[in-house]
Amino acid sequence: MLERIPLGKADVEPGTPVKKMKAVVVRPDRLGDPIKSMKVEEVDVPEPGPGEVLVYVKAAGVNFDGVWAALGKPINVMKYTGYDFHIAGSDASGIVWKVGPGVKNVKVGDKVVIHCNQSCGQCPQCNGLDPMACEEQKIWGYESNWGSFAQFCLVQAQQILPKPKHLSWVEAASYPLTYFTAWRMLVKHAEIKPGDVVLIWGAAGGLGIFATQICLISGATPVCVVSSPEKSEILKSFGAKLFINRKDFDIAPKNGKIDEKTAKEMKKFRDEIRRLTGGKDPDIVFEHVGQETFPTSVFVVDRFGKVVICGATTGYNLMFDVRHLWVRQKKIIGSHFANAYDAHRANELVMQKKIKTFVSKVFEFEETPLAHQLMYENKHYGKMVVKVQVEDENEGREE
Numbered sequence: 001m002l003e004r005i006p007l008g009k010a011d012v013e014p015g016t017p018v019k020k021m022k023a024v025v026v027r028p029d030r031l032g033d034p035i036k037s038m039k040v041e042e043v044d045v046p047e048p049g050p051g052e053v054l055v056y057v058k059a060a061g062v063n064f065d066g067v068w069a070a071l072g073k074p075i076n077v078m079k080y081t082g083y084d085f086h087i088a089g090s091d092a093s094g095i096v097w098k099v100g101p102g103v104k105n106v107k108v109g110d111k112v113v114i115h116c117n118q119s120c121g122q123c124p125q126c127n128g129l130d131p132m133a134c135e136e137q138k139i140w141g142y143e144s145n146w147g148s149f150a151q152f153c154l155v156q157a158q159q160i161l162p163k164p165k166h167l168s169w170v171e172a173a174s175y176p177l178t179y180f181t182a183w184r185m186l187v188k189h190a191e192i193k194p195g196d197v198v199l200i201w202g203a204a205g206g207l208g209i210f211a212t213q214i215c216l217i218s219g220a221t222p223v224c225v226v227s228s229p230e231k232s233e234i235l236k237s238f239g240a241k242l243f244i245n246r247k248d249f250d251i252a253p254k255n256g257k258i259d260e261k262t263a264k265e266m267k268k269f270r271d272e273i274r275r276l277t278g279g280k281d282p283d284i285v286f287e288h289v290g291q292e293t294f295p296t297s298v299f300v301v302d303r304f305g306k307v308v309i310c311g312a313t314t315g316y317n318l319m320f321d322v323r324h325l326w327v328r329q330k331k332i333i334g335s336h337f338a339n340a341y342d343a344h345r346a347n348e349l350v351m352q353k354k355i356k357t358f359v360s361k362v363f364e365f366e367e368t369p370l371a372h373q374l375m376y377e378n379k380h381y382g383k384m385v386v387k388v389q390v391e392d393e394n395e396g397r398e399e
């Protein structure tokens with residue numbers, strides 16, 4: 001058994017047992033800003049149990065759940081996991097290193113990407129309804145330990161997907177969490193169809209770049225909300241045409257209330273959507289911002305339209321004028337990540353090159369805390385990725 005392998009590009013045969021690994025670790029006594037809370041430490045390499053797979057991580061995508069884990073808000077994740085340290089990271093590309101007993105779908109040496117839903121696999125919900133309804137459902141790298149900001153990560157075999165051959169390791173680590181979430185929100189829950197108008201908050205963010213592309217390939221029209229003209233330029237490169245700069249509208253509730261001035265701003269925002277779409281209200285609103293935007297989302301969505309929500313970056317105690325909801329028979333739909341089937345369906349579109357990745361910045365492993373700090377401060381766009389064990393960010397393309 002090797003004591004450790006060097007971080008970076010190691011010339012070691014997949015499957016070789018390794019004792020220790022470098023990992024970016026959060027601990028309960030230093031929760032707070034990611035830049036201080038996340039630190040590189042050395043920990044034991046975990047052993048895959050039945051149905052589990054150990055993956056040698058090539059690259060890891062940066063997601064907001066890493067920010068929440070570092071902050072310890074709204075919860076300290078170690079209270080869920082029972083460990084006294086947490087390795088965040090819910091997106092990875094890498095090579096299968098070891099498989100636990102009973103694993104049939106992958107073998108040592110396979111090149112893979114990983115989806116982040118874990119479930120028991122044995123309950124009626126897992127075997128008939130949806131693994132997302134399993135009582136043991138967890139987001140890997142957030143509600144469970146051994147995420148991707150480490151030399152090795154530990155996952156359930158059902159989390160493994162084939163790595164698209166045309167993507168580099170870095171690109172392959174950039175999309176699963178946000179893209180699969182956006183896919184389930186729009187395709188499964190909101191049942192997007194050609195001709196729909198879809199308002200997308202944070203359209204140049206991690207979820208938004210994929211939501212925009214899903215609209216475009218579905219024949220729907222995305223109305224992209226951004227906070228700068230530079231962000232619109234990124235979305236134009238995917239084919240989006242309609243943009244709203246949210247900085248031009250003061251729509252956030254004040255002290256938990258919609259005062260007269262805010263109500264006027266909300267109307268101004270709706271009028272801007274109508275101006276862009278030629279008078280059509282959104283059939284779907286793609287929500288994840290929460291407190292500051294939710295009243296506007298419910299207000300602007302069309303009669304019988306759907307607000308589909310998966311997050312609450314600005315706060316989770318939401319308020320809105322419910323009269324708009326019942327009189328106009330609008331629907332609010334909660335959505336959370338995706339199951340393995342959703343993930344495979346969505347991954348096919350990446351393999352067919354219909355959905356493209358957008359990596360805005362690549363970080364060294366030691367810069368993982370910085371990447372999360374930038375995300376916390378909304379000083380990023382698209383997807384940020386950490387090179388864990390690749391030298392060159394273009395490495396890994398096979399086509």
Ligand SMILES: NC(=O)c1ccc[n+]([C@@H]2O[C@H](COP(=O)([O-])OP(=O)(O)OC[C@H]3O[C@@H](n4cnc5c(N)ncnc54)[C@H](OP(=O)(O)O)[C@@H]3O)[C@@H](O)[C@H]2O)c1
Nearest residue numbers: 064181202205206207226227288292310311312313336337
């Ligand atoms: N439940 C799930 O499965 C799931 C999955 C993925 C993400 N999420 C959650 O969804 C949220 C977004 O994730 P993400 O990866 O897309 O994050 P992200 O890359 O940070 O993108 C979010 C975007 O929201 C916009 N935004 C920030 N503050 C805003 C405000 N006050 N008003 C309007 N827009 C604002 C920003 O764009 P502009 O500044 O350009 O407007 C930002 O780019 C996070 O809270 C995350 O935890 C949940």
